[in-house]
Amino acid sequence: MRKIKAQLFISLDGVVEAPDQWHFPYFNDEMGAAVDATLGQADTLLLGRRTYDSFAGAWPGREAAGGEDAPFAKVLGDARKIVVSNRRLDFTWRNSEQADGGPAEAAAALRAEPDTGAPVWISGSVSVVRHLLAAGLLDELNLLVHPIAVRKGMRLFEEADASVPLELLSCETFRTGVLNLFYAPAAGPGAGTYEDAKTHLPQH
Known part of the structure; x- marks a missing residue:
């Protein structure tokens, strides 16, 4: 069975919309290595239509231009790209x-396919990530938390009745202050009250 993992750039106040407007000042060699370790090793991508359209409008041209980001663009081009959309799509980007x-x-x-040794990666595609978290079909969530409050735009977790408990798998702090966090779905924390919590307060 294949695993499905997602990577998102996210601000301190939870904004995931339009990272091109606030993300790049924090992109350094550590961030590049983090992206290369995930999307740069992907053989299959699961994308929403908007993210796909953004990728397809940029990466093929960058691959053709042969610049310093051409190798990464080729990886994305060579990867199998599966696009979720409510309407029939026509594709010009290979695979x-x-x-x-x-x-x-x-x-x-995708989870039912034979394991290739590499997970299926989701980049951006917030609506897809939300659906899979709610359905229990996302195996891992990689959040690159930027030390900035954007204060406008769509947030990852919209208001809803059900909570989304997560387990922190690992945490790394970049020199820029970005936190590279990996989470997995978790069982709920159980019941708790202030009476339970106050037993852990310092006793003076």
Whole structure:
């Protein structure tokens, strides 16, 4: 069974929209290595339509231009790209295909494939990440938390009745102050009250 993992750039106040407007001042060699260790090793990408359109509008041209980001662009081009959309899509970027069904159906089908040794990666595609978290189909969530409060734009976790408990797997702090956090789904924390908590307060 294949695992499905997601990587998102996110601000301190939870904004994931338009990272191109606030992310690049924090991109250093550590961030480059973090992205290369995930998307740079991917053989399969699961993407929402908006993220796919953004990628397809930029990366093929960068690969063709042969600049310093051309090798990374080639990795993305060579990867199988599965796109979730409610409408029928036409593709010009190689190795692209449309998912059958919505995010949950696409993820379930991918998880059922033989393990290739590499996970399926989601980049951006917030609606897809939300669906898979809610359905219990996301194996790992990599958040690159930037030390900036953007204060406008879509946030990863929208208001809802159900909580999303997560387990921290690892944490790394970059020189820029970015936190590289890896989470996995977790069981709920259980019941707790202030009466329980105050037993852990210092006793003076």
